[in-house]
Amino acid sequence: WTLHLENVTVSLSGQYECTFATYPYGTKAAKIQLTVKAEEERHYLKKVWLKQTLEIPCLEDVTSENLSTYYLKWLVGENGRKKELVTKEPSCPAVYRNSSVLLRQRVLLGLNNALKVFPIKIADDGRVFSCHVLYHPERVQKSSTTVRVFGK
Numbered sequence: 001w002t003l004h005l006e007n008v009t010v011s012l013s014g015q016y017e018c019t020f021a022t023y024p025y026g027t028k029a030a031k032i033q034l035t036v037k038a039e040e041e042r043h044y045l046k047k048v049w050l051k052q053t054l055e056i057p058c059l060e061d062v063t064s065e066n067l068s069t070y071y072l073k074w075l076v077g078e079n080g081r082k083k084e085l086v087t088k089e090p091s092c093p094a095v096y097r098n099s100s101v102l103l104r105q106r107v108l109l110g111l112n113n114a115l116k117v118f119p120i121k122i123a124d125d126g127r128v129f130s131c132h133v134l135y136h137p138e139r140v141q142k143s144s145t146t147v148r149v150f151g152k
Contacts, residue, residue, distance in 0.1 A: 003016065003018070007136070008036055008139075009036065009136070009138045009139075010037075010138050011138075013034055013035050014033075014034060015031055015032070015033050016031065016033075016034055017029055017030070017031045018030050018031075036138075040141050041141075041142040041144065042059075042142070042143045042144075043143075043144050043146070044056075044060055044143065044144070044145040044146070045148065046146070046147050047148045047150060048120050048124075048147060048148070048149060048150070049120070049149075049150055049151070049152065050119075050120055050121070050122065050149055050151040050152070051120060051121075052118075052119070053118040053119070053120070054115075054116065054118070054124070054147060055115070055116050056114060056115045056117075056129055056145045057112065057114045058074075058112070058113040058115070058131040058133065058143065059131065059133060059143050067113045067133060068088075068090065068091075069090050070133050070134055071088070071089050071090065071133075071134040072087070072131060072132060072133045072134065073085075073088070073131070073132050074086040074087075074109070074115050074129060074130070074131050075129070075130045075131075076103060076127060076128070076129050077129075077130070078127075082130065083097070084097040085097055085103060085107050085115070086107065086109050086115070088109060088113060094109040096109075103117065106118060106119070115131070117129075120147075120149055121149070122149060124149050125147065125148060125149035126146065126147065126148070127147045128144050128145065128146050128147075129144065129145050129147065130145075131143050131144075
């Protein structure tokens with residue numbers, strides 16, 4: 001016996017019970033606690049050489065899922081705040097935000113919604129780039145990548 005739930009939201013969190021009658025043993029029951037998380041976040045570290053191109057996949061572990069059907073945005077941490085770099089809606093071109101002076105004209109949304117930054121500068125060391133994918137109004141998956149810049 002299996003319960004299939006579609007369009008899962010946080011409101012479906014709770015305890016579920018399956019009860020059925022058997023002969024000759026009587027009623028049997030099983031309980032399960034379901035917890036639906038509103039968002040997931042994974043953290044990564046990317047090492048890159050000075051003056052090279054940095055390419056960060058939006059969601060490192062997602063290879064089979066087509067992200068072009070979802071709303072997504074790239075952000076960068078600056079001065080303790082996150083600023084939007086790029087937003088992408090399904091079936092629309094990417095919209096670049098010029099909120100980051102240090103990254104202006106250096107960012108590009110690449111294949112599979114990977115963020116490309118070129119050229120990498122010393123100021124990029126320690127920067128945190130985040131990708132947010134909105135699968136459903138109550139389900140956001142996030143990945144953040146901290147950059148370490150090395151010189152030759």
